[in-house]
Amino acid sequence: MSQYDYDLFTIGAGSGGVRASRIAAGFGAKVAVAEEFRVGGTCVIRGCVPKKLFVYASEFSKTFKAAKGYGWEVGETSFDWQALIANKDAEIDRLEGIYGRNLGNSYVETIYSKAIIKDKHTIHLVNEGRDVTAKYILIATGATPFMPAIDGIEHAISSNEAFDLKNLPNDIVVVGGGYIAVEFAGIFNGLGVNTHLLYRGKKILRGFDQDLQDGLMSELTLAGLDVQLMTDITKIEKLDDGLLLHLTNGETLKTDAVMYATGRVPHVLGLGLQKLGIEQGKKGEILVTAQSQTSVDNIYAVGDVTDRANLTPVAIREGNAVAETLFNNNPMAVDHSLIPTAVFSQPEIGTIGLTETEARKQYEKIDVYISNFRPMKNILAGSDSKMLMKLIVDRNSDKMLGVHIMGPDAGEMIQLIGITMRMGATKADFDATMAVHPTASEEMVTMKVPTR
Secondary structure, three states: OOOOOEEEEEEOOOHHHHHHHHHHHHOOOOEEEEOOOOOOHHHHHHOHHHHHHHHHHHHHHHHHHHHHHHOOOOOOOOOOHHHHHHHHHHHHHHHHHHHHHHHHHOOEEEEOOOEEEEEOOEEEEOOOOEEEEEEEEEEOOOEEEOOOOOEOHHHOEEHHHHOOOOOOOOEEEEEOOOHHHHHHHHHHHHOOOEEEEEEOOOOOOOOOOHHHHHHHHHHHHHOOOEEEEOOOEEEEEEEOOEEEEEEOOOOEEEEOEEEEOOOEEEOOOOOOHHHHOOOEOOOOOEOOOOOOEOOOOOEEEOHHHHOOOOOHHHHHHHHHHHHHHHHOOOOOOOOOOOOOEEEOOOOOEEEEEOOHHHHHHHOOOEEEEEEEEOOHHHHHHOOOOOEEEEEEEEOOOOEEEEEEEEOOOHHHHHHHHHHHHHOOOEHHHHHHOOOOOOOOHHHHHOOOOOOO
């Protein structure tokens, strides 16, 4: 009989924690997972899933407008925010139920409580007022929205609250320039809200390829968003009929609501990490080895709390690898290179590999291929929205270094492009592939002459 209550105790029932727990239990380990909010984590409850549903909802306004060019007469339309919220909630409840049942069917015990690590083998369950012990502890608590310490910040919301607003505002300011900010700006704009996007930097989507940054900036402006760069809020003042924002440029902006999307920070508060001596980085992220082991040898961490690659599929892979390493005698480490990524902005973005700036720093000579065009569907629709495709190639080896797409179904395309990149595809491989006509994606295999 084990000297511990559990072989593995997981803190956090999000994507990474659930996967690690289920796989470990499948290998015969006795596993429990503590969750203080809802099973499913950020992605399912207040992240990727509801966000994508909101994106779908917001795109119908463009579809109704485009229909006329194709011979359809669309009558008067109206939007019911409460209906969307109710349907979204029903779907999340369904998914949460599936997650819970999967844990139960895998013989993982779910404990609804905040958990604090008392020592390397002891966990205190706050809601139940008791301690349990475990041979191994896995921290999978994710991340939480960062809210700056400015006067009046209590009047602002984050993406968490945006999914459950009682009423859709007539006017909103989204603060930030990352993927969450541009996604929600597109959502609100598509739902008919007068939308402003404020970002303190020179270009939105910091860290993305420059052509994607510039391309999306043009599209947001074309869609009617008020985008103000090099601008931030110094104070939020509550009025009887809204909010008055005091800006760094000395101006003020009146609005109904302010949503901050200025990054996320690891959710580590109150876990007891300092007492244990678990090493953390500048943002509070838990520092881990390639196999997700912390500085305390029997404690591991996966997902956004480690601030490596903050994506749901990455957390799942990391959780799986921990279970394989600890309970299947199969040491595994997740390769965080060449991760295909989608941004569900409008138009959406798919990207993998190096940006042009990164490629020029790392390689002696590169060739860049760019195609910028109006998708076929937009022509009869009367839309000036354009699509961008960009290939970055190492001239010496002909190997594809980066692929960047902006336009309809970019996320779907980049998933498949990711497979070819993993296999070491060259530009010659792309050129030798027959085009599928008429599609937008055929541009990927028909760009023959370098743009630069």
